[in-house]
Amino acid sequence: MxxxxxxxxxxxxxxxxxxxxxxAAPPYDVISAEQRAAILAREPHNVVELxxxxxxxxxxxxxxxxxxxxxxxxxxxxxxxxxxxxSDALYLLEQRYTLHGRPVTRRAIIAAVDLEPFSAGVVxxxxxxxxxxxxxRLAVTRACAANLSQVLGLYxxxxxxxxxxxxxxxxxxxMLAAADPDGVQSLVWAVRDQRRVAGIAEAxxxxxxxxxxxxxxxxxxxxxxxxxxxxxxxxxGDGTSRPYDSIMMALVNMDGPExxxxxxxxxxxxxxxLDETAFLEGLECRFxxxxxxxxxxxxxxxxxxxxxxxxxTRGGRTLIARLRPDVDVGIDVRVHASRAWKSLDVxxxxxxxxxxxxxxHPDRPETLERLSFIKNAEEALAAVKAHDVAFLLRPxxxxxLRAVALSGEVMPQKSTYFYPKLLSGLxxxxxx
Numbered sequence: 158m159x160x161x162x163x164x165x166x167x168x169x170x171x172x173x174x175x176x177x178x179x180x181a182a183p184p185y186d187v188i189s190a191e192q193r194a195a196i197l198a199r200e201p202h203n204v205v206e207l208x209x210x211x212x213x214x215x216x217x218x219x220x221x222x223x224x225x226x227x228x229x230x231x232x233x234x235x236x237x238x239x240x241x242x243x244s245d246a247l248y249l250l251e252q253r254y255t256l257h258g259r260p261v262t263r264r265a266i267i268a269a270v271d272l273e274p275f276s277a278g279v280v281x282x283x284x285x286x287x288x289x290x291x292x293x294r295l296a297v298t299r300a301c302a303a304n305l306s307q308v309l310g311l312y313x314x315x316x317x318x319x320x321x322x323x324x325x326x327x328x329x330x331x332m333l334a335a336a337d338p339d340g341v342q343s344l345v346w347a348v349r350d351q352r353r354v355a356g357i358a359e360a361x362x363x364x365x366x367x368x369x370x371x372x373x374x375x376x377x378x379x380x381x382x383x384x385x386x387x388x389x390x391x392x393x394g395d396g397t398s399r400p401y402d403s404i405m406m407a408l409v410n411m412d413g414p415e416x417x418x419x420x421x422x423x424x425x426x427x428x429x430x431l432d433e434t435a436f437l438e439g440l441e442c443r444f445x446x447x448x449x450x451x452x453x454x455x456x457x458x459x460x461x462x463x464x465x466x467x468x469x470t471r472g473g474r475t476l477i478a479r480l481r482p483d484v485d486v487g488i489d490v491r492v493h494a495s496r497a498w499k500s501l502d503v504x505x506x507x508x509x510x511x512x513x514x515x516x517x518h519p520d521r522p523e524t525l526e527r528l529s530f531i532k533n534a535e536e537a538l539a540a541v542k543a544h545d546v547a548f549l550l551r552p553x554x555x556x557x558l559r560a561v562a563l564s565g566e567v568m569p570q571k572s573t574y575f576y577p578k579l580l581s582g583l584x585x586x587x588x589x
Contacts, residue, residue, distance in 0.1 A: 159279050159312075160271035161361045162403060163245040163354050166347075167303070167585040169202070170240050171333060181335040181343075181582035184306065185209050202238050204582030207305050208297065227300035239585070246347040247354050248584060249326050250407055252577055254341040261415050263577070265407040266319065266357060267307055267345075267584055270366065272375075272382050272404055280310070280366045280375070281562040285519060285570045294377040302589040304378075304405040306581040308371030311411035312364045313559075319410060322356050323348070333583065341577045345584065366408065367562050369575045378404040381588075405586040407579055411555055418558075420457075420550040421571040422537035423506065426527040428516045431545040433472045439514045440468070443489065444478040453477070454534055457551045464505040467534075467549035471541045480505060497560040502550050503572045515546070519569060530571045 169180045179200040182188065185208040188196070196203050210226030233239045248267035255261065273279040297305070314320075331344040348354055368375055378401075385401045386392070409416055427436075440446065444466075450456060453467040456477045463480040480486075490499040490508045498504060511517040517524045529544070531537040537547045553573045561568055 158362050159273075159364065159366050160403075161247075161266075161358045161408075162269040162271070163247045163348075164269040164400075164403075164405070164586055165245045166242045166248065166267075167234075167239050167587055168242060168333060169582065170237055175331060175333045176335065177333050177582065178335040178337075180204060181337070181580040182208070183337065184578050184581060187578070202233065204305065204585075207301060207303075208581055210297070210300075223296045223300040226297060230301040230303060241587075242347065244349060246349045247357060248332075249323050249346040249348055250579075250583070251327065251344045252341055252579075253344070254339070254577055256417060256576070261417065263409060263415055263417070264320070264323065264413070265309075265409045265579075266323070266348075266361075267405065267407050268358075268361075269400075269403040269586065270310070270406045270408075271398075272379055272402060274379065278365065278565075280368065282368050282372050282375070282567050283558050283562045284368075284372055284568050284572055291373050291376055291380075294373050295380055298377055298381045298588075299384075302401075302587070304374075304586040304588065306371075306374070307405050307407040307579050307584070308375050308378075309369040309575060309579055310371075310406045310408045311367040311369050311416070311558075312361055312408055313412055314360065314364065314410045315412040317410070317413075318360045319357055320413075322353055322360070326353070335580055335583060337577070337580055339577065341580075343580050343583060361408065365563075366406070367411065367558065369409070369573065370578070371406075375404060385588075400586070401588045405584070411559070416555070417576045418552045418555065419532065419574040419576050420552045421530050421532055421574045422534060422550055423511070423548045424529040424531055424537055424540040424544045424546070425511060425515050425517055425548070426545045428524070428527065431471065431515075433470050433474070436470070436514055436546070437474070437476075440478055440510065443481055443484045443509055445481055447477040447479070449475040449477050453538070454549065457549060460551055460554060464500070464502045465551065466502070466506060466510075467538075467547075469538050469541050469547045469549075471545050473541075475538070478510075480509075484509075494566060495561070495564045497557065497564060498566045498568070501553065501557060501561070501568060501572065503553065503569045506548060506550065507569050510548070532574055 169177045182205045193205050206229050210222045250265040252263045326346050332347050333345045335343045382401050465479045468478050469475045486499040517528050541547050
């Protein structure tokens, strides 16, 4: 059973109004050194000073970087740059944007969710994580003793019970707001009515939570919780709860019509000069190859077809590769896993193309240096000017994510791209 709690958020000071656009930032893992410098040139009091503390790309040692972040966190709180909300609350977040000319609103409940090991089946992962990122996020959490951003989680609610509880909240003015460079508007309301908070907590207690984005942060929070419990001499089940026993999450109804999942495309290089003829012959052993239409993404619109990819080579060929009807993923994908996992496009690409034809596999981390992830289809296709092959993928469907997560399995890295990303710097949470 998921335990969802209200909490007292830490926010940037709202003395000058609810707009915190200049102090918010995209997630830490998509910000380059140049982008960080540009953000701080516009506003020195930006959350990147905490998420990516000073010196992260300079000559300072990592420990010095994290100590700088901790010092900034304490100083900003002392100076009133960061302030505590007036009371505990759940928070309603709406992200409003336009996609392909259509207005979209994604709604999330921001709450403190009790940490559970994945083995408990309460909070479930769906993607692999990378150890390097885990170490960095743990160091940031130790330094500041805070959740600086939210993990994105999904919960099933086909009847829309939570929507009914949240609808009246958004009638008032938002507590804070921010716009990101892509034009996504983020609006936040505090939910303080105790009956409404209790109703939301009760509705979420009956469902599993699937991690959509933020696996590293959740895994980090588990490690941090265990460290703090040991330091405090606490044992599991002692009947008490401390802030570090939970993590700040933004929870989205996975049955909602405006939950958008986009694909992340792949660009790959062979470990040696690519023999394009041999590569295409190898591809043809398991895939039907067809010339791509003028807009190759048209071939990816049928989500019910067998696994299908757009393939463009350095030599300029652009083809549609569709899994042959006589190929059985249950047999040809030689991994001990469920059919739901083996049927994923990202798995078919990994196990039947990237590994046998290009020698790239996540179980051999050194080969991942030859694999890049690009969200924009045109950019991925253009990348073959400098790389061997580009692959355009279809988005992973929500029912696929649910089936794989409930079976206790995880998808390959970058199997899903939940758009839009959550902004950092809207709400933070003290763990001290």
